[in-house]
């Protein structure tokens with residue numbers, strides 16, 4: 361996710377801006393930039409790669425006296441990580457930085473281009489500054505021009521804008537993406553997308569609400585909400601940087617579980633349309649000669665691939681083969697050029713997955729990457745990439761990346777099904793309706809988390825865990841088992857629920873903990889009888905279901921849903937939180953579990 365900092369006052373601006381961006385590095389980025397306005401002029405500097413490159417570019421620049429500065433670290437969502445696409449973006453006399461996704465940017469860009477505007481970048485952000493300047497050209501006073509600009513924007517945005525037309529003002533707006541206004545006892549004003557850049561500079565903050573916007577002139581703040589001026593209320597700023605980066609959560613993994621509702625929305629933005637799925641990245645990708653799909657991945661990404669295999673065959677009527685990359689590499693696979701080869705990777709650097717991709721390319725297959733890191737090795741090699749927009753994932757145990765992989769693959773199956781006309785328009789629109797409700801399913805309510813925290817004390821010993829499920833809940837069972845294994849170090853296995861009688865049930869006794877995924881929308885009765893088999897042999901059952909299950913030793917009730925994927929995401933959250941809370945009780949390092957690395961770049 362991108363990072364934003366801003367400052368207005370008499371102090372030297374570059375040092376605050378660069379130090380602030382450094383504090384936001386943990387969010388992940390691939391380019392950065394600043395712009396500083398003083399004495400009516402604006403200087404801007406941008407660099408790709410690490411912040412050190414920007415520091416180098418600005419080493420001879422200083423900005424004393426009164427002035428205004430804005431800074432940005434970019435995590436590419438639209439357009440490659442290049443210097444041109446780095447923020448700030450500018451028009452004739454104004455500069456803007458933006459975090460989020462302008463969902464209607466294409467319509468706005470076409471409208472502005474029809475007025476003869478030439479865009480320099482591939483970003484959605486650039487439309488903001490051109491819209492603003494067009495309103496100014498039409499005669500609007502700068503404040504009104506800014507208000508009219510943000511009124512045209514749809515989507516998620518945290519914006520800072522400066523303009524030579526108002527050399528003592530900084531404009532800001534917040535919707536669905538964090539933005540903070542802060543001040544210190546000297547009256548200096550700061551803005552940032554998180555607490556950490558403000559620590560050591562500011563003493564009190566305002567966490568802006570969605571739809572709030574305004575401007576700071578000299579050191580006077582004017583804050584508005586839906587056109588009405590509101591009285592700003594500051595609160596004290598916590599001064600602990602690390603907890604600031606975790607934004608109050610105990611672990612990055614916990615924060616990332618809670619971020620899923622937002623990052624899944626981000627991943628759908630601009631892709632889920634009223635009655636279709638659109639992937640800008642696939643406009644020139646030819647699917648016509650594709651008769652089958654092969655997917656290669658590792659770990660959690662492999663589990664996402666397994667989930668998608670059910671969806672591809674159900675909706676796109678396309679046969680899918682899913683392979684673990686480390687096995688695929690050495691099995692002398694038969695590769696047919698009429699097969700679409702998909703690789704899934706959070707990091708884009710997993711050695712086995714990268715090698716599998718090379719094999720497919722060498723065999724002449726069309727290749728598509730589903731990846732969370734632009735410009736990674738896998739992204740650079742694949743013929744096309746659909747970026748998940750999970751932002752940087754710090755926890756070694758993948759959570760939000762998995763959620764965005766699933767939502768991306770679900771969208772991809774519908775995109776291909778729409779192209780192949782293997783589902784009716786009505787069915788497609790039903791699926792789109794289900795898709796847009798998923799962020800709600802990912803909302804973690806305090807009661808649920810507290811219940812799981814209390815429950816976790818009962819699952820700290822025993823001789824192992826079965827996670828069981830059917831259909832798409834089987835790969836979810838695998839994923840739940842992996843989450844638990846990798847951060848609690850307890851033994852856990854995922855199984856198809858129907859496999860119990862083929863051997864695993866021999867393990868059933870009171871010390872075997874079974875986490876039973878019992879969705880109502882898919883094969884409930886079949887799954888229920890499998891769980892009853894285990895219960896009859898005294899296995900300890902934790903049932904996760906919208907339907908009460910009397911034989912469960914513990915029960916977590918999920919909500920009544922009409923779509924299996926809604927149940928899938930609700931149960932996914934529960935398995936993630938269960939693993940987290942068991943690991944916490946065992947005193948493990950949740951974010952950096954033993955023996956594991958965030959990206960396995962070696963065989």
Ligand code: AGP
Nearest residue numbers: 659660661705706707710757758
């Ligand atoms: C997931 O919790 C693990 N950290 C691990 O299995 C991971 O999914 C696997 O190493 C693949 O990584 P990638 O998605 O970056 O390719």
